[in-house]
Amino acid sequence: MIQHGPTVDANLAKEHGLASDEYKTLCDGLGRAPSYTELGVVSVMWSEHCSYKSSRVHLKTLPSDGPQVIEGPGENAGVVDIGDGQAVVFKMESHNHPSFLEPYQGAATGVGGICRDVFTMGARPIALADCLRFGNTGHERTSYLLHGVVAGVGDYGNCFGVPNVTGDVVFDDSYNGNILVNAFCLGLAKSDRIFRGYASGVGNPILYVGAKTGRDGIHGATMASAEFAEGSEEKRPAVQVGDPFMEKLLLEACLELMESDALVGIQDMGAAGLTSCSVEMAARAGSGVELHLESVPMREEGMTPYELMLSESQERMLMVVTKGKEQEALDTFSKWDLDAAVVGHVTDSGKVIVKMHGEVYADLPASLLAEGLKYDRPQERPSYLDEVISLDLDTIAEPDDIGETLLDMLAAPNLCDKSWVFQQYDHMVRHGTVVRPGQASSGVVRVVEPESGRKKGVAIAAGCNARHVYLDPYEGSRLAVASAYADLVAVGAKPLATTDCLNFGNPEKPGTMWQFAESVRGLGDACRLLNTPIVSGNVSLYNETDGVAIKPTPMIGMVGLIDDIDEVVTASFKEEGHHIAVLGALGGTLSGSEFLKHCHGQERGVPIPFEMERHSKVFAAMLEMTKARVLASAEDISDGGLLCCIAECCLGAQNLGAQLSLPAVEGRLDELCFGEGPARFVVSYSKENAAAVARAAAGCGASLLEVGVVGGRELRLNIGGELSMKLPLAAMAGAFGGAFEAFS
């Protein structure tokens, strides 16, 4: 073994992010002290980012099975059957830490990474979604981070050529020091041609393909496994640089090679680069690998084994091909002008052996590295919950003018029109986008299936109301799942499965760990009830700066199937004279609402919980109505409540007003107008379809209340026969459409 580099001891291990007991575990496992290269390899594999050491005990409680599931967690992405021999492959992943340090490249490489995870499995990416969280719009860094992240997401996806069809952007003080960039990608594959990250077949060559390896991104995974503090900007060199053009070539070349029978296993080099890729492929297959690093295409001279193993240079893949078919693979890559080289071979040693010019630099058991560490960290219910749980509405003055309040709400950073963001993303490339961002709460892409003649579609919902999770991690997480489910059924999609991206603070703090455990319990319960198993996901911990953590944010990406894209409905009102109704409960609660935060600066109270028995009837009714094609529009009522929802339905492509008549209320008017709660929808339909709509609701046991008619150039609201509000469309459009530009 070559002892290249500094002497390895517990102190050096600590500098690599390994605690002293972790270093001892390593030495015990090896029966000796590690070499410098080995220390580097182990430190990234055992980082929180790669090992999930704090989260694994909880994640294993999540439901991941179902007849629709082809591949659950553990692979590069989840795979779900959509019939006709087709499967969708999807996952959501965070790129929070790098994006905070270097927003453009951090966000861009986040998109690149998630796309590679998907096409690695043999799927062509057909849709992207991005959930972004920034600090207060007035915070000094917010505008810089927003511009950089949106441009980074856009430039990468636009060049790579995948439409970005949905997602959300939320501003909250808790993200001032830790923004969230969660990227989702969905691909389409043949269900019997799924590729996995297996290093199988002793003697099979290991191919390296793609960009050359440089010194960028070394220890990126370790960076993502620690809190930020003053001076974190110095970690900027640990952020990688993306090249979407290279990735496009890689995509086409890989998909082309996958048509042949040369490929045995494949994995992208993401976090921890060559290290995690080779270790995981060997561990999954129960085999071993031997690498010859001198063959790795390098960007600069004199790179050491340590650097080569730890580099996080982007747009690189590792693959195992059938012995004798190397040339076929190399020819394919040469056609696409890509660098490729045989850098090793599969063994049956169970070890990852790293050589350079014949000398051994690392000799490690793959299982020791891949299984890593596992902690059941202490939990304690944080005390802030006692404080925020109560809300005394008597202290909240009712608005004098509902119309003024609505305009104020429509211009709120979290509710206003986000065109500024999604117009920077190509959301139409690949001729598949049926529902564009902003047209509904889910994005929809069609799935071309010429053989069966079916006109299927796949709907994607992505987001999370972190305020609800902050107020009650268990119920809030259940609500996040229910909300994604509602987003899907609103466009007529039957929800199939889920991916999650769990963003939390420092797991070594018992309060954060408690939030995490409760949240996972809530996600699991809700996904079990709704039969939307979690097939892939990602955990991002240590989202904390100077000891201040983000609001717990378990981002949900949910995917649904649409049998016939002609059934799809969007949010906007379509025609004068159409009836408007609320499906589900009419009113909501101000507890934990956007209204309470935006208009009164308070984040407290307990949100209305998701109740399967009651709310699933509303979801069923929604699906029945879209199936029967009796709706002209549908939109789920979420942040901002009933009135904001209806205002947005008015401000669609047709730009139509509405006349609303609500029954006199005993409670508060602001609660009726801006209250929030699960499983509520605003639907519109023609007079001819009114009876069918009512029948569908009654048949499912869901409540349906007609509240008005589409028409005119203003939004009028009568309550108990009295005019409460009258707003011209132009005023609403001005507030809704002009706000983002003003603070961005």
Added chain:
Amino acid sequence: MARHFGVIRFPGSNCDDDALHIVNTVLADRGATGEILWHKEHSVGQVDGLIVPGGFSYGDYLRAGAIAAHAPIMESVKAFAKAGGPIIGICNGFQILCEAGLLEGALTRNESLRFICKDIYCRIEGRPTPFSKDIPAGRHIRMPIAHAEGCYRHPDVERLEGESQIIFRYCDADGNVTSDANPNGSINNIAGICNASGNVVGLMPHPERACEDVLGKGGSAGLGLFESALDSLANSGAAR
């Protein structure tokens, strides 16, 4: 019947499949067919029309379209143009045709300095070209744009205007050419032009994304460009 289109695939093209889908699927009942042409080939082969698709050829490195303009296949594309064959360059394809000298002018960074993806309207005008002559002059249609470098520049734009080489002009929903309707700062609201002979057309909007009603409820007005090309091929009886 001569209705076979070649769609050129450069490394980084990403609207090539979209264009192929239009000729092979959407217009299949009109007898249209298409094939992908690889950039490393030296001949466009037996085609009746060429589509230079959108995307980021060669990553748009150097300048959008600059490297693709020198790809091996471009000599054959130039010969095809010289022989009067119909060619349409869409978005990056327009940029490539300008860089290759088949069209005049240049596409520079959008005035906003941002990528813009949205529906716009543009008015059809100018001389009849294979891709516009079936669309009555003065009609305006809705199509999406998706580009960061679509701001058209020409040192002597009045000459192009005088020669009726402006074929597509950004306008509002009512067909009025206004500065508000100009999404990228192009001179004279120019969205697309043709060459002096009229057989080579380039435009920034994406007609291939506006050929099916189901896509984004965006309408299918873009189909008119391809139908026009089919009709002109049928009438010219171009030999394959």
